[in-house]
Amino acid sequence: MLPVPTFDAEDWAAVGLTVRLATVTTLLLLLLGTPLAWWLARSRSRLAALVGTLVTLPLVLPPSVLGFYLLLMLAPQGPLGQFVHELGGEAMPFTFSGLVAGSMVYSLPFVVQPLRTALAGLGERPFEVAATLRATPLDRFFSVALPSARQGVLNATVLGFAHTVGEFGVVLMIGGNIPGRTQVLSLRIYEHVEAMEYAQAGWLAGGMLAFSFVVLLLLHARGKPALAG
Amino acid sequence: MMVHDTRDIVACFRLQRRGFGLDVDLRLPGRGVSVLYGASGSGKTTLLRCMAGLERATGRFEIAAQVWQDDRVRRFLPPHRRALGYVFQEPSLFAHLDVLHNIEYGLRRSERPHDRSRLDQAVAMLGIGALLRRWPAQLSGGEQQRVGMARALASWPRLLLMDEPLAALDEARKSEILPYLDTLHRELAIPVVYVSHAADEVARLADHVVLLDGGRVRASGPVAEIFSRTDLALAQRDEAGAVIDACVETHDARWHLSGLRCPAGLLWVRQLEVPPGTPVRARIAARDVSLALQGPRDTSILNSLPARVCSLVADVHPSQVLVQLDAAGVLLLARITRRSLDALALVPGMQVWAQVKSVAVPR
Structure with a gap:
């Protein structure tokens, strides 16, 4: 058993930053990912097939590859960086907003996929029923699609949050591991290990292990496979 | 010929799909139940x-002078802008809402969201007052379908469309729902278009029948006329027969019989548990009608009606013929053998006695 170490301010900053990052990322992804999943679930166009593939790409790409491209794009002279600059925004690499942008790409499939599966599983009938009861398309989305797919929304929220908490490569590339600013928990653990501070690393790592285990256990306890389809 | 009411429903549709085409030009009465009848497909x-x-x-689709679709002027209202109620073949309640909220879903989006009178009426007519706090998963198939009907009605529709609402139910559930459909039929002021492939249902509920075949209209007219026509495929089946609108006139407690009044005379049937004055629909199958040249004498047959022979057509089997009869305006069908036809020397215009072995009153 490792002795309980004293966590310093940087440890706590990493925990706080990680929770904040995962919360912001998950909320933004739910906001953008739900309409995207809705479209992917219902469209039969080739464009949807293409976009569907792009959405799942972060599942298989090494995070460092993903982070590398994001860094190039978000750099002040990169295409996205210039766009942000013209809007009057600060350069994103090595900032919190850069971390959020990177995390959103990294966790995108974990939010969109469960939503898409749940929405596609509803079929056409409930929406036809709602239409004959005078519900407009937007009304049908909020009054029928979302409540009927609430298990999918829950899965997407939990997986998006947990997956963002667990990222490493992308945040390292795009955040630069600046203590207090862009140093998330996984990076903090890595730093402790490099400094041979195994007690701190062990307790932080154990905390994350317990967190991830409990999250997945809760999902399985609800009896629905989280990433089916 | 026909007087066209401005409340009529006008339906002209053309649709081409792989392996199937629809091509209809229909005018349906703006009141009562019109049944779309035909085989599957x-x-x-x-x-x-x-x-x-x-x-x-x-x-083009028009109801009570409201145009819901007219492609000549590029008009097509999407379903949510049409004041209609739709009952699907399988119960389609929203699983995330309880019964009351299911029923209120359409009402809240209707033109009169705060007027609950139609909702209350629908709940009473369909007998679902005790189910309002339940969840769809806790209801039987028949109960779910009744809630679905109440939900459609509560939204103040101008037209009720029902797609074989009984098809997904077993016999027991069907007979549980049919009395409610009778009630709707009697009390509803809006027109109903009802899809069915069951002759029993049609004979019981329809005022107007549209016979469909291969995406085209074979015949369209009042139910009594359609069911007693000898030129339609309907006549060749076992269920061929007359549909008669009658009214309970009297009960005979001693013999446990009820007398039904129709233009052709008084028909005696097994006693019905309804008060005199109640309108009922009676069916007389062609196979239950035999013909005699003389009036009833020393016979066990209760119902004998004087009638005139209208027409004779060959039946499916060469041994039989279908005879169409006119009994004081009521059209009857009789299925008799060719041999009897020959023995009685029946020809159109002849006066005969129709001996009715059995009158069915669907209950």
């Missing part, structure tokens, strides 16, 4: 979905 459901706007055919 005849286009009944497709036609109903076109009326709802769930299917995009080209053509």
Whole structure:
């Protein structure tokens, strides 16, 4: 058993930053990912097939590859960086907003996929029923699609949050591991290990292990496979 | 010929799909129940979905002088802008809402969201007052379908479309729902278009029948006329027979019989548990009618009606013929053997006695 170490301010900053990052990322992804999943679930166009593939790409790409491209794009002279600059925004690499942008790409499939599966599983009938009861398309989305797919929304929220908490490569590339600013928990653990501070690393790592285990256990306890389809 | 009411429903649709085409030009009465009748694949459901706007055919659809679709002027109202109620074949309640909220879903989006009178009426007519706090998963199939009907009615529709609402139910559940459909039929002021492939249902509920075959209209007219026509495929089946609108006139407690009054005379049937004055629909199958040249004498047959022979047509089997009879305006069918036809020397215009072995009153 490792002795309980004293966590310093940087440890706590990493925990706080990680929770904040995962919360912001998950909320933004739910906001953008739900309409995207809705479209992917219902469209039969080739464009949807293409976009569907792009959405799942972060599942298989090494995070460092993903982070590398994001860094190039978000750099002040990169295409996205210039766009942000013209809007009057600060350069994103090595900032919190850069971390959020990177995390959103990294966790995108974990939010969109469960939503898409749940929405596609509803079929056409409930929406036809709602239409004959005078519900407009937007009304049908909020009054029928979302409540009927609430298990999918829950899965997407939990997986998006947990997956963002667990990222490493992308945040390292795009955040630069600046203590207090862009140093998330996984990076903090890595730093402790490099400094041979195994007690701190062990307790932080154990905390994350317990967190991830409990999250997945809760999902399985609800009896629905989280990433089916 | 026909007087066209401005409340009529006009339905002209053309739709081409792989292996199936719909091509209809119909005018339906703006009141009562019109049944779209035909075998599966005849286009009944497709036609109903076109009326709802769930299917995009080209053509025109008009109800009570409101134009819901007219492609000549590029007008097509999507389903949510049509004041209609739709009952699907399988119960389609929203699983995330309880019964009351299911029923209120349409009402809240209707033109009169705060007027609950139609909702209350629908709940009473369909007998679901005790189910309002339950969840769809806790209801039987029959109860779910009744809630679905109440939900459609509560939204103040101008037209009620029903797609074989009994097809997904077993016999027991069907007979549980049919009395409620009778009530709807009697009390509803809006027109109903009802899809069915069951002759029993049609004979019981329909005022107007549209016979569909291969996406086209074979015949369209009042139920009594359609069921007693000898030139339609309907006549060749076992269920061929007359449909008669009658009224309970009297009960004979001693013999446990009820007398039904119709233009052709008084028909005696097994006692019905309804008060005198109640309108009922009676069916007389062609196979239950035999013909005699003389009036009833020393016979066990209760119901004998004087009638005139209208026409004779060959039946499916060469040994039989179908005889269409006119009994004081009521059209009857009799299925008799060719041998009897020959023995009685029946020809159109002849006066005969129709001996009715059995009168069915669906209950």
